Amino acid sequence: MNTPSAAETAHYTASTPRSRKLQAHAERYLPGGSSRGTAHWTPYPFFAERGEGHYVFDVDGNRYLDFMLNATSLIHGHAHPDVTRAIQEQAAKGVAFSAPTEVQARLAEMLCERVPSVELARFTSSGTEATMNAIRAARAFTGRPKIAKIEGGYHGSHDFASVSVTTPADSLDPAGPAPAAEFPGLPQGVLDNVVVLPFNDLEACERVIRRRADDLACVIMEPVVSSFGYLPAEPGFLRGIRGLTRELGVLLIFDEVQSLRTAPGGAQERLGVAPDLTAMGKIIGGGLPVGAFGGRRDLMEQFDPQREDAIPHSGTFNANPLTMAAGDAALRRLTPDAYERLDRLGGQARAKLQAVLDELEVKAVVTGIASLFAIHFGIDEVTDYRSKLQADAAMTSAVFIGLLNEGVLLQQSCAGSLSTITSESDIDTLAAAVRRVVQRTAST
Ligand SMILES: Cc1ncc(COP(=O)(O)O)c(C=O)c1O
Secondary structure (H helix, E strand, C coil): CCCCCHHHHHHHHHHCHHHHHHHHHHCCCCHHHCCCHHHCCCCCCCCEEEEEECEEEECCCCEEEECCHHHHCCCCCECCHHHHHHHHHHHHHCCCCCCCCHHHHHHHHHHHHHCCCCCEEEEECCHHHHHHHHHHHHHHHHCCCEEEEECCCCCCCCHHHCECCCCCHHHCCCCCCCCCECCCCCCHHHHHCEEEECCCCHHHHHHHHHHHHHHEEEEEECCEEHHHCCEECCHHHHHHHHHHHHHHCCEEEEECCCHHHHCCCHHHHHHCCCCCEEEEEHHHHCCCCCEEEEECHHHHHHHCCCCCCCCCCCCCCCCCHHHHHHHHHHHHCCCHHHHHHHHHHHHHHHHHHHHHHHHCCCCEEEEEECCEEEEEECCCCCCCHHHHCCCCHHHHHHHHHHHHHCCEECCCCCEEECCCCCCHHHHHHHHHHHHHHHHHHHCC
């Protein structure tokens, strides 16, 4: 029951013979056949051939209605003509210079205008580098070594973010969040300098933060936690953490690598709480590799290379002009009307999915905000990492594979996002596919 059924897996493998062959070839040269954890699933991933609008096509000619959208980054879908044109025009002029470009400043200006807490920004090539540098800024400014993060929060793949992200249920400390390494060999020194907090529990967070304040450089968190199904923090929780960190001289970093797409000014605008520093990524690069971090002028000025004591920040591909041009074209299309439409359709998607699940009398809850949604099977509430862990993982992967057979691509966690080209009929297609797959899965 609820594992990808033999029939579902057989259907998938029968429809993807060329992908299967390419996977076998790739495994000879790449561990697992790829370079990205999220791009692998059992029995093997399809190999992408091209993307067009809301669809991605695999090498066997199968077409998938794409709500994965490269982990929410393709907010205008695949190969949007405006973004493609910007990339082509820039490519013809050169793809990289070790000199600044006008378009870099234009994109930074747009970020600063849209996100008022961002007075100055710097670009990186990934969200991982964005959170890493925001943390570095906080440490340098406060002279304190420790950081605090939420249990189950994902902030990229650098060492200090690799603590208590996917801790298995049987390794959790029943007394409350405690630092746990994501992989063997993570130095004890890293674990000793990360404090782990429970989400949405202000009282518990306050006790820990007050106790550690003298050593604590920052609290880093997503205002809308992606790994909990795009779960927004309780407004009182965010306000409480903001007040507390300000009182104690601890800096507050919001990781908006995903949640920036919830409003022109990100989730901080939507939820009404401004951090000291913000990490960004995904949509701001128009689909190309990107990250950015920004915030209070006095914190960001630490990176000014004109200062003798500047924090070094280099990167061969930082602010590369292709990404800047694509990001500029993508953000320009994100008008207030576009956000309003994404919000409306996101609400519809969540409501329709929940209605299907309720009608089928399947225990499941749909969470999310704005253009983001997630289905959690086997539970009817998510409040934090520990409640999310109670979800039915086998049903989740069964539905993921079943949806591929229906020509619909979600994240493997059965979460997804909409793009500015998503239509009401795309949402109906999604809901109808979920209905068929859940009916099939529940009856095996
Ligand atoms: C919330 C959050 N922070 C940071 C990152 C890391 O970004 P990147 O994959 O660009 O390194 C991600 C990526 O999924 C993310 O979702």
